[in-house]
Amino acid sequence: MSAPAAGTAIRTKSPHPSKFERAIVVGASSGMGAELAKQLAAEGAHVALVGRRESELEAVAATIRAAGGRAIVAKHDVTAYEDVPRVYEALTKELGGLDLLVYCSGAQYNPDESVYDFAQDREMIEVNVIGAIAWTQLAAAHFEAQRGGTIVGISSIAGERGRRTMPGYTTSKAAMSTWMEALRNRIARYGVNVVTIKPGFVDTAKTAHLTKKPMVISPAKAAELILKAAHRGGSPSVFVPGQWQLVALIIRHIPSFLFRKLNL
Amino acid sequence: MAALPSLRNTAPWRVLDGFGISARAASRWVQPRSVDELANIIRRAADENLKITFRGNGRSYGDAALNAGQLVVDNRGMTRVLSFDRERGTIELEPGATIETMWRTGLPAGYWPHVVPGTMFPTMGGCVAMNIHGKNCFKAGPYGDHVQELDLLTASGELKTLSREQDPELFRATIAGLGLLGAVTRVKLGMKKIESGRVKVRPITTPNLNAMFDCFVERMPQSDYLVGWIDCFAGGSGLGRGLVHQANYLSAAEDPAGRALLDNDKQVLPPKIMGVPRSILWRVMKLMTNDPGMKFVNAVKYMLPETFDSSGTFTNTHVAFAFLLDSVPNWRNAYGDSGFIQYQMFVPDSTARAAMAEALEHCRKQGVVSYLGVFKRHKPDEFLLSHGLDGWSLALDFAVTPGNAQKLFAVTRDLTKIVLDAGGVFYPAKDAVVDADxxxxxxxxxxxxxxxxxxxxxxQSVFQNDQARRLGLV
Structure with missing residues (x-):
């Protein structure tokens, strides 16, 4: 809504757009991130794929381009926090602005209960929390200024409770969910759509080792549900698929003295 | 010494706005505490190809102190009064010191700033960059006229002392230079000797624009301050109707009791206005900040007589008279999230009457009416990019809403054409919409x-901002 003469100066709140024109997907080399990138491109978005594994990113980008979509690629390790502004600025410049940022990078270890591994816990916090903060807050500052934009953070239902089987992971996802909630409370009033996604089991490399995966869905299905939530606007926090909402409600209310006895 | 972390990668981000709220940008932000720290930041920014703008209290209405994606250097870490000479009335200040610092330092010794704007919060850095003016600009000229000397830290790291004798060309370019030539680190100014802590104010109702011009012409020789308020909703024979406020300093002979008011504690803004505490007044105003509400408020303001004695005058403390805008803290919030823009036109004496009548009439016809019109007389000055001219100014505050933005910008383009055809100029402290051409x-x-x-x-063009890029100044 800015007049040519007013340059970048004046922006008024704009309605939530029906489609995303320019998107960055952080953690796009595989799983949900790769699917999100493909589906966004199929909707017509110009997508920037960010991740550590350049060849995988290129492969996803090639698929997108083969289908007639537009994609660019940036090799970046989300724990190289000081690189985030440079990568963000280079990509938004190339895309000509930004409507959507998806933070999909995640580290997950499910160590045996006899293991106390600080390096793994630290990595999960660094990737799932600090990396998420570095990326989403930069987008938040720009989106607040432009009075619009969507930030999607892929957290997890695992963040609802601290679980004996995955202390580091559940802690990291609780922190990420809280961060996303705080961000929403801070900037939703400026017309920025801050979306928290809490998936249950998604059939990806991260869950390959698990034997029991109730209500498991494919990454493609997860991506579809995530985009649906992002398109809806109104800064929702959603479980993917939605049935997990009921499970989460129950889990959140199990008293601590009982919860510690459950093999969760 | 270990290498300092990169500004580009580690400086915090801030979302900053212009005073009009409507212009805003996310940028990196730092607040140096000393000249050395400032010099260090400038050097590092230049090395990292980051562009710098300076920012004080953010009182410029548009994008003058915004720098999207780049670096904002906040001068409010440097706010000291460096010296004050009670004999000569000269004061030296750091760039983050405000007009408030200045009057509070001078007043107890019987000095008032020669030039103050309608708010006491602008910093010295901002006042130099914009060469601000006050309600006495027809007589006292702009702020720059009273600057005796200043220090400028340039992109090369050199600290230059500038005055009318020392590097006068750079002195005249730095004042009104929008902060584009370097960081002002010290300003030395003269202050005005006063004998009373108050001024005598005479309100005069003017039934139309010509009457307002005539009133100024008649009153200028015997006035210290003159400011006109215009009801921009009025049309026809009442086009440009309003009120003029004339104010005069009072000598000790005229106002013996005024001496006791040369006391900072006596210079207070009214705690309540029409029974409403100042701190929440903007919320009340917000209810009225729409076309019908403001049409009503303007009409009431025009009709309602002010309290004055049989001489047609009343007295006001310097603070209450000068800083009218500060009487309602956060008044800008009354405009809501989309804010407002101020469009101030400066036109030469010979074309002013016609140009301003055309501007007011055009706004009315387009249905884009200013909620506040402020009228002043100016005089030319020596500063290269100054807005000062032998002419008049009319400041118009337009609400911005998601619905009216495009229409409003179209109207401001028309106003710009009126100003240019009249041989006028613009004032960057207010501007958010003028184009480079x-x-x-x-x-x-x-x-x-x-x-x-x-x-x-x-x-290397290290010093830039959103406005300078928009106006083609870099």
Whole structure:
């Protein structure tokens, strides 16, 4: 809504757009991130794929381009926090602005209960929390200024409770969910759509080792549900698929003295 | 010494706005505490190809102190009074010191700033950059006229002392230079000797625009301050109707009791206005900040007589008279999240009557009416990019809403054409909408000379901001 003469100066709140024109997907080399990138491109978005594994990113980008979509690629390790502004600025410049940022990078270890591994816990916090903060807050500052934009953070239902089987992971996802909630409370009033996604089991490399995966869905299905939530606007926090909402409600209310006895 | 972390990668981000709220940008932000720290930041920013703008209290209405994606250097870490000479009335201040600091330092010794704007919060850095003016600009000239000397830290790291004797060309380009030539680190100014802590105010109702011009012409010789308020909703024979406020300093002989008011504690803004505490007044105003509400408020303000005695005057403390805008803290919030823009037109004496009548009439016809019109007389000054001219100014505050934005910008483009056809200029402290071609047309050869100096003292163009890029100043 800015007049040519007013340059970048004046922006008024704009309605939530029906489609995303320019998107960055952080953690796009595989799983949900790769699917999100493909589906966004199929909707017509110009997508920037960010991740550590350049060849995988290129492969996803090639698929997108083969289908007639537009994609660019940036090799970046989300724990190289000081690189985030440079990568963000280079990509938004190339895309000509930004409507959507998806933070999909995640580290997950499910160590045996006899293991106390600080390096793994630290990595999960660094990737799932600090990396998420570095990326989403930069987008938040720009989106607040432009009075619009969507930030999607892929957290997890695992963040609802601290679980004996995955202390580091559940802690990291609780922190990420809280961060996303705080961000929403801070900037939703400026017309920025801050979306928290809490998936249950998604059939990806991260869950390959698990034997029991109730209500498991494919990454493609997860991506579809995530985009649906992002398109809806109104800064929702959603479980993917939605049935997990009921499970989460129950889990959140199990008293601590009982919860510690459950093999969760 | 270990290498300092990169500003580009580690400086915090801030979302900052112009005073009009409507212009905003996310940028990196730092607040140096000393000249050394400032010099260090400038050097690092230049090395990292980050562009710097300076920012004080954010009182420029548009994008003058915004720098999207780049670096904002906040001068409010440097706020000291460096010296005050009670005999001569000269004061030296750091760039983050405000007009408030200045009057509070001077008043107990019987000095008032020669020039103050309608708010006491602008910093010295901002006042230099914009060469601000007050309600006495027809007589006292702008702020720059009272600056005796200043220190400028340039992109090369050199600290230059500038005055009318020492490097006068750079002195005259730095004042009103929009902060594009370097960081002002010290300003030395003269202050005005006063004998009373109050002024005598005479309100005069003017039934139309011509009457307002005539009133100024008649009253200027015997006035210290003159400001006009215009009801922009009025049309027909009442087009440009309003009120003029004339104010005069009082001598000790005229106002013996006024001496006791040369006391900072006596210089207070009214705690309540029409029974409403000042701190929440903007919320009340917000209810009225729409076309019908403001039409009503303007009409009431025009009709309602002010309290004065049989001489037709009343007295006001300097603070209450000068800083009317501060009487309602956060008044800008009454405009809501989309804010407002101020469009201030400066036109020469010979064309002013016609140009301003045309502007007011055009706004009315387009249904884009200013909620506040402020009218002043100016005089030319020596500063290269100054808005000062032998003419008049009319400041118009327009609400911005998601619905009216495009129409409003179209109207401001028309106003810009009126200003240019009248041979007028623009004032960057207020501007959010003028384009580079119009600015170049208004300033002509002066802009060329400014750009020559800019290229000489800042060849890498380290000092930039959103407005400077928009106006083609870098």
């Amino acid at each position: 119009s600015f170049a047309r208004a300033y002509g050869d002066r802009l060329t000379r400014f750009l020559d100096i800019k290229h000489r003292v800042d060849p």
